[in-house]
Amino acid sequence: MSIIGIAIGIATIVALGLITAGLEDSVQTSFNEGGAEITVMNSTNVGGGSALLDSSLIDDLKNVTNVSDAAGQLSVSDSNPLLEQSDSPGMGTRFYGINASKLNLVGIKDVNGSVYEDGSYEAIVGLSYSDLYNVSIGDNLTLFGHDFEVVGIFESGSMLADNGVYASLDTLQNLSDTSDVSSIYVKTSEGANDTIVGDNIEDKYGNLTVLTSEELSSIFDNVTDILDTASLAISGLAIFVGAIGVVNTMVMTVYERTKEIGVLKSIGWKSKKILMMILGETLVLTTLSGIVGSILGISIAEIGVKLIGREGFSLVYTPKTFILAFGITIIVGIIGGVYPAYKASKLAPTEALRYE
Structure with missing residues (x-):
């Protein structure tokens, strides 16, 4: 005993x-591989709520000192099965909508197959998602009754991204009947102090939650x-x-x-x-x-x-x-x-x- x-x-x-x-x-790999140093969300959206951000904020943030690029992302899901032929559980597929040219801001750089075209009903999936649900190029994923053809599979090195499904931002906004986004990823200029840039964004626009990679890492460390x-x-x-x-x-x-x-x-x-x-x-x-x-x-x-x-x-x-x-x-x-x-x-x- x-x-x-x-x-x-x-x-x-x-x-x-x-x-x-x-x-x-x-998670550290996610931060290192991800292109954006700052994530911006609506203050009431941090706990998993549905509050969105006006898309016009994306261009505004690009004009902030020491910001080199910014991209909006919309997260949506429904209760439809992941794949009709899949043995996966009957849970909803969560799609992340982002412009194809901005995928580097979420750490997606190399895609096996092709990248979806903006405005299309195409999607790319992470390697982990593909393995877990037996999804291959040419399969269809369903969202709000619409089929999205899988045209590519990527491996970013980030567990978070590699378990995701990404599609055109415009398409997901049209299906969701909104022009807004769930979050905005901000790329800072080389050599810039991310904390100072984040503070400037918070001071200028208010009612936003602005998290740098260091702050996200600290939150995870607490967990x-x-x-x-x-x-x-x-x-x-x-x-x-x-x-x-x-x-x-x-x-x-x-x-x-x-x-x-x-x-x-x-x-x-x-x-x-x-x-x-x-x-x-x-x-x-x-x-x-x-x-x-x-x-x-x-x-x-x-x-x-x-x-x-x-x-x-x-x-x-x-x-x-x-x-x-x-x-x-x-x-x-x-x-x-x-x-x-x-x-x-x-x-x-x-x-x-x-x-x-």
Whole structure:
């Protein structure tokens, strides 16, 4: 039970550590590969609402100091199946409308096949989306009862973009009966301070949420910090139970080996040597738990990623994850072994030898 308890705790730390590191790497890649340094949204749209931005703001933003380009994007979806012939779940396809010439601002540069024409009922899909829903060039995706032919598949290196479907902004605006956009991506001039540019946009236009890549990264870091804390809390309970089990196990071991310890003392073993022997055995026990837990955690994380089916997402193996895991096992081993080891070292040889 002691090994199982500690192993479960370590498995939780390792699995969530690998997944969190993978998410961090993917999101960082999104920021690095994405062309725009600033994202502009309506202040009431940040929480996932439907508030839109007037398209005229796109040209206004292009005139802001140190802004080299800007593009609007409209996000729409309905409850239609993704593909009539698809085995995918019956959830709506989310389309992102952006002018074909501005795809570089969302990190899309290389497309296998062709890029849709503005005003057409054509679409391109990310490689992860294509793999997940078995979508190929020539297939049709449905939005508001209209078929969009898939003409290209892209891989941007961004998990967010590679799970998306992109089509003509004009077409999606016509289907949605709006001329507005959900967000605007802003490309700053080379060498410009993104934070200053973002502040200038907020000051000039008000009632906007302006997020730089650094701010988006910081928001995500806060989320991963919460995940890390939750991981430690969950695993901490399992490890605590395991630590109690270690103490009980080693106390019983000392009890069962009382006569053996008496013999060792009678032939000259010092109390310190006895203490180190029991403590060493405890560390071996907890280290074994750490190895089992690490293997279990890796397996859970790998299986989880495959079940989710996010081909664009991969686990990231960092020394930090395993140093934390084995650091905890060593600490648990020391704490759990101190009392049994001390108890063994204080046994009187004569009493121990008489023990049956």
